[in-house]
Amino acid sequence: MLGLGAAGLVAAPYLQRGMESALGAVSDKDPTGVSGLLPNGGGFRYYSVASSVPHKGAGDYALTVGGLVERPGRYSLAELRDLPQQRMVRDVQCVTGWRVPHTPFEGVRLSRLLDAAGVRPGAGAVRFTCFDGVYSESLTLKQAMRDDVLVALRMQDKPLSHAHGGPVRLYVAPMYFYKSAKWLSGITVTREVRPGYWEKRGYDVDAWVGRSNGRDDAPTAA
Ligand SMILES: Nc1nc2c(c(=O)[nH]1)N[C@H]1C(S)=C(S)[C@@H](COP(=O)(O)O)O[C@H]1N2
Ligand SMILES: [Mo]
Numbered sequence: 001m002l003g004l005g006a007a008g009l010v011a012a013p014y015l016q017r018g019m020e021s022a023l024g025a026v027s028d029k030d031p032t033g034v035s036g037l038l039p040n041g042g043g044f045r046y047y048s049v050a051s052s053v054p055h056k057g058a059g060d061y062a063l064t065v066g067g068l069v070e071r072p073g074r075y076s077l078a079e080l081r082d083l084p085q086q087r088m089v090r091d092v093q094c095v096t097g098w099r100v101p102h103t104p105f106e107g108v109r110l111s112r113l114l115d116a117a118g119v120r121p122g123a124g125a126v127r128f129t130c131f132d133g134v135y136s137e138s139l140t141l142k143q144a145m146r147d148d149v150l151v152a153l154r155m156q157d158k159p160l161s162h163a164h165g166g167p168v169r170l171y172v173a174p175m176y177f178y179k180s181a182k183w184l185s186g187i188t189v190t191r192e193v194r195p196g197y198w199e200k201r202g203y204d205v206d207a208w209v210g211r212s213n214g215r216d217d218a219p220t221a222a
Helices: 006-011 017-023 025-029 077-082 110-117
Strands: 034-037 045-047 062-067 073-076 086-093 099-109 125-130 136-140 149-155 169-172 184-190
Touching: 062 110, 073 077, 073 110, 077 149, 099 110, 110 149, 110 184
Parallel strands: 062 184
Antiparallel strands: 034 045, 062 073, 086 099, 099 149, 125 136, 125 184, 149 169
16 A cells, blocks of 8 residues: 555556556455555545546536447436436445445436337346446346446535546446446447456356355455
């Protein structure tokens, strides 16, 4: 931890292989590109598997909804803000053990966007892609339709910061936080689950907190 200044945390959190040994204890515990506590993060840790992520805002952000749907769509940030917002206060839980209790998230229910798009017969899953260009996530269609899965615009009663995946991230309340893809830019309805970034590396698609492989036998730590 000591080797990482605040600038490093926010601007260049990506740990390359060669750096891991230099960073010793931090990367031993957390080899995923995590670097440490966010300043004013209230216990959150900053995670990004991408070396740098562009900043997007109202002017250039877009969320596409496509794949096995009747009406593919594209939402600007203003359009997302205009939809009914759902607020939820739950505990955030990362598989590496840290948690942030009672964290408010607010946004549009994913099910609302999927209903608006009209999911076609034969669809069984939803894939999420991110404008970091690297991360992806996935849910079964049944999970995606749950009331506690949000396309989140706000966290802790503030607009989502860039560090936390703003302007828009996924928030999957009942699952480990790796499901909550930051910098969300694409929602694609698919026939079957396509494992996401951490799932290709051994983590469960069904990442229910307390009921998945996150705690024990996964090969690396998300
Ligand atoms: N695009 C993207 N989303 C991501 C990740 C990531 O590296 N890239 N890391 C995941 C993991 S493992 C965690 S614990 C949380 C961390 O969110 P935070 O940086 O807001 O604390 O984001 C999840 N979503
Ligand atoms: Mo995580």
